[in-house]
Amino acid sequence: MIRRLSSTRSLTSRLAYFFVGISVAMGFVTFIVFSVALHWSEDRVGERRILLDKDIAIDRFIAGEEGKIKIDVLTTAYNDVLLLPESYRRYLENEDRFLGEIEFDHYPDSRMVYKGYYTLNGQVKDVVLLSTIDNVEFSLEEVVYSGIIVVFIVSLLMFLFGTLLYRLSIRLIEPLNGIADQLAHQTGNSESAFTISNEAAEEFQVLTQRLNQYRTDLNLALKREQAFARYASHELRTPLTVLKGAGTLLARTEQPEFNQRQITRIKNATNQMSTMVDALLGLVRYERNTEDTPLRIITENELQSIVIDNSSQAMEKDLNIHLVIDALPHVQATQPVMNMIIGNLIRNAIAASAEGEISIHVTDKMIEITDDGPGLNNQPNQDGHGLGLLIVDDLSRRYQWRFRLYNHATRGCVASITF
Known part of the structure; x- marks a missing residue:
């Protein structure tokens, strides 16, 4: 699942999902910003309107009107705080000046309220205005409807941009996917371009x-x-x-x-x-086509024949070659190839040993050849000597085997091939 998410084939889908997520988040943020901005602008309009009504109310009070007067269908003016309803009076008794909207949980409509002063015949008097601002503000349904329109327009634009981004990403990534497909289907064909x-x-x-x-x-x-x-x-x-x-x-x-x-x-x-x-x-x-070569079992006679064919120098040095077979391995290599591999390792072990024994241990998973030589540390080349080991290493790579050459704990050098 992780590899599918990290592949280029799923990159376009991931970009599309990412852009959809960004679009949803932007739509939600746009709706919130629009609602806040609309509410703020309505409050500013209400404040400016009630300030205009304040001048009209003061002129009428100076002209001789008293108490409660109606400015228009929205605004009512008072020249005495005591004339206000009790619910508004307690907000304004300790305020010298006030301009803002007052809302109540038990009262369905909010009011834009202004409190100030004017002078008549040298006497300072209060002037208070109440305006039913809700009658001119957007209702909740209107706010939701206008917000949906804004979100719809933003979503439409984001959809158009997302479609363009999706097509562009496909155009950029598909050539890379095509090259990857060609690499996967043309394995082993070095002539196809x-x-x-x-x-x-x-x-x-x-x-x-x-x-x-x-x-x-x-x-x-x-x-x-x-x-x-x-x-x-x-x-x-x-x-x-x-x-x-x-x-x-x-x-x-x-x-x-x-x-x-x-x-x-x-x-x-x-x-x-x-x-x-x-x-x-x-x-x-x-x-x-090494993978098409059939598997075969290395027989005991084949192993003994390889040992005999490559032990002439061991006889001259009086070296004993001890062959131990626990199990017979299955390999794809032919008999000449196995003869060359094992024979090279045997001859290399004989050349490195002046006396002692050459041990050959065979299992179904590996072949180990141990000598009684000085080991790798005392040789100039830590990888051994001779062309034979290079051939063994190359053949092991071709058949995907693991070839190792390392020092034995108590003897000389160990050459192992793990199938």
Whole structure:
């Protein structure tokens, strides 16, 4: 679920939801601001109107009218606070001047109230005006109706802007999704070029061009690697065949013991070289579809044959090779490939050991080869020595195995391959 929310495919939807949320919040805030502004403006209009009525009331009181007078249908004036209704009088008794709206919970209508003074014949008298401001103010229904109109207009504008943003985001993100789809569906195909719409952003155009350039360079590198391995392997087969035939002929004739040992070494080296060539040809053949190679079981006879073929130097050093098989692993690699991998590790362990024992431990998950050499710390190259380990590491990566080379706690070095 988290990955779906963080993908570019859901980005347009998330932008739309975000914009809808912003629109709702802005609509609500707009309604509140509109209502407050409308109420404030109505109060200011009422205050200005009652100040105008105040001048009319003072003129009429000076002209001789007394007590309570009607200015118009909204406003009533008094020249004595005692004439006011009790509910308003208690608000104004302690006020010298007052201008504002007074509301009561038990009284349905609010009143705009003004209290001031005027002078008549040298005598200061009160002047109080009450105005039924609710008769000219917006009712609750009118406020709600006008607020709905404002919110509707704002929502319509936000909808238009949101639609524009959604279409723009699709136009910006869809080219990237198209490239991702092509990457997902063209895995392993290094010759197919990426395509993108001409209307896509310039940055996506540049990205597509660079991806096509990298794919072309990778395709050329793969072809060079395959051609080199193919031609080199085929060219090596002819001299190997000659060496095998010559060795077989020499072995049939009577030879001194020293010559016989040399013939045996030549035969073993030729077999190792032939196995390596077969493995290289197998890699060239299956490197594009290693996942389609069927699983097989490494048999005990195959393991023993690999040990025998690569133990000639161990005999010369009086090294014992101890093979322990707990279980047989399942692998996709062919017999020549496994011969090259395990054989390289055995020969590397023999070369690193002057005496002692080479232990080979086989389970269904891994193969461990332990020697009695000096270990990695006393060698110049911490990754071991020779081309063999580089080949083993490369083959392990191709088959998605884990190859490790580390020091043993009490012995020499351990080379392990985890399937």
